[in-house]
Amino acid sequence: MSLKSSKYRLYPTRKQAEKLQLTLDRTRELYNAALQERRDAYEIIKRRPDFYDAQARKQAIQAHNITYYSQANQLPEIKDIRQEYRDIHSQVLQDVLRKADKTFKAFFARCKRGDTPGFPRYKGRDRYNSFTYPQGGYSLTHDSRVCLSKIGSIKVKLHRPLEGKVKTCSITREGTCWYVVFACEVEAELLPVSDGSVGIDLGLLHFATLSTGETIENPRYFRKGEKKREKLQQSLSRKKRGSRRRKKAVKQVAKAHRKVRNQRADFLHKESRQLVNTYGLMVFEELQPANMSRRARPKQDENGKYLPNGASAKSGVNKSIQDAGWNQFVQYCSYKAANAGRIVLTVNPRYTSQVCSGCGTVKKKELSERWHSCECGTELDRDHNAALNILRLGRSQRGATRVEAPRL
Numbered sequence: 421m422s423l424k425s426s427k428y429r430l431y432p433t434r435k436q437a438e439k440l441q442l443t444l445d446r447t448r449e450l451y452n453a454a455l456q457e458r459r460d461a462y463e464i465i466k467r468r469p470d471f472y473d474a475q476a477r478k479q480a481i482q483a484h485n486i487t488y489y490s491q492a493n494q495l496p497e498i499k500d501i502r503q504e505y506r507d508i509h510s511q512v513l514q515d516v517l518r519k520a521d522k523t524f525k526a527f528f529a530r531c532k533r534g535d536t537p538g539f540p541r542y543k544g545r546d547r548y549n550s551f552t553y554p555q556g557g558y559s560l561t562h563d564s565r566v567c568l569s570k571i572g573s574i575k576v577k578l579h580r581p582l583e584g585k586v587k588t589c590s591i592t593r594e595g596t597c598w599y600v601v602f603a604c605e606v607e608a609e610l611l612p613v614s615d616g617s618v619g620i621d622l623g624l625l626h627f628a629t630l631s632t633g634e635t636i637e638n639p640r641y642f643r644k645g646e647k648k649r650e651k652l653q654q655s656l657s658r659k660k661r662g663s664r665r666r667k668k669a670v671k672q673v674a675k676a677h678r679k680v681r682n683q684r685a686d687f688l689h690k691e692s693r694q695l696v697n698t699y700g701l702m703v704f705e706e707l708q709p710a711n712m713s714r715r716a717r718p719k720q721d722e723n724g725k726y727l728p729n730g731a732s733a734k735s736g737v738n739k740s741i742q743d744a745g746w747n748q749f750v751q752y753c754s755y756k757a758a759n760a761g762r763i764v765l766t767v768n769p770r771y772t773s774q775v776c777s778g779c780g781t782v783k784k785k786e787l788s789e790r791w792h793s794c795e796c797g798t799e800l801d802r803d804h805n806a807a808l809n810i811l812r813l814g815r816s817q818r819g820a821t822r823v824e825a826p827r828l
């Protein structure tokens with residue numbers, strides 16, 4: 421069993437769109453309030469003089485512990501004070517608090533691991549775009565309408581049939597458009613067993629190079645559309661704050677971004693489907709996008725003078741990295757593979773481009789060297805060599821670190 425989500429466009433009436441927006445505004449307010457309560461508790465603990473005493477800190481944390489349940493128990497009271505919250509299905513409100521809880525748990529888990537994550541942030545109007553019916557309160561009629569509790573029955577365009585058993589129903593807003601997303605439980609459709617295996621080197625020159633020597637080329641939608649987006653952005657910055665023209669320009673910019681996002685997702689879906697259909701085992705390098713896309717630190721010499729740090733070159737690379745969406749690609753392959761009973765592995769990327777795939781000796785190369793040439797007679801493209809190494813590493817550790825399919 422696995423979860424598959426299907427997204428459909430909604431066509432609310434003006435009145436219904438207002439109701440949807442009101443629900444979104446109120447759930448956002450609740451989310452931020454839930455965050456606030458937790459932030460306050462965290463501050464109290466942090467300001468204690470005995471914060472660095474492990475025993476005392478543990479007690480303080482227990483005393484001020486805020487959980488999903490302690491917040492959910494306050495919902496009836498909130499509804500008494502703020503009547504408008506009665507117009508929202510209770511499970512939708514509970515889901516908001518569950519999301520805040522999840523955000524905090526992830527934050528603390530990262531702290532524990534020794535990372536220094538940013539404190540969970542309040543969500544602005546543009547950063548809070550969906551609410552969810554986690555169990556009930558919604559239904560889909562035969563005449564293509566979604567009935568949402570406390571909102572109404574909204575016209576939906578089912579451009580493809582809904583598969584599986586619906587588990588949750590989310591409403592999202594993108595710009596001025598509304599969508600419904602059903603997360604459905606579907607039976608895994610196992611593909612026949614395949615002995616084929618492939619190593620995949622994700623790169624900048626080619627989106628991917630396979631150990632077979634084939635390549636998948638980079639989509640350049642992002643770059644192509646960039647000029648247009650820059651123009652739109654500039655025209656936006658010239659508009660007066662609060663003006664109608666500015667509002668219109670904001671919409672145009674958002675629409676242009678949405679278009680690239682959709683094009684990119686299409687590309688990644690198509691290519692990952694192709695790989696999963698062809699190979700029983702797919703091996704990738706582990707990616708560290710958080711580190712890769714971080715800005716290069718400024719470098720100083722002994723006299724305090726700033727040295728070139730390659731930041732401009734790097735930000736160009738960063739752009740391509742985001743452009744290519746490798747991480748998303750590996751995720752798509754992983755969940756498609758999990759559904760099909762096939763395997764995706766990731767391996768340590770160290771030396772994969774330096775080691776000779778023919779004899780195993782290390783051949784140091786600069787990033788600019790595109791060709792791998794070895795005394796043993798191995799002659800091939802740099803990325804092809806890397807893909808062969810990735811495949812070898814994957815075969816040797818097969819079964820040791822199976823990648824779990826992410827839950828969507």
Ligand SMILES: [Zn+2]
Pocket residue numbers: 776777778779780781794795796797798
């Ligand atoms: Zn060699």
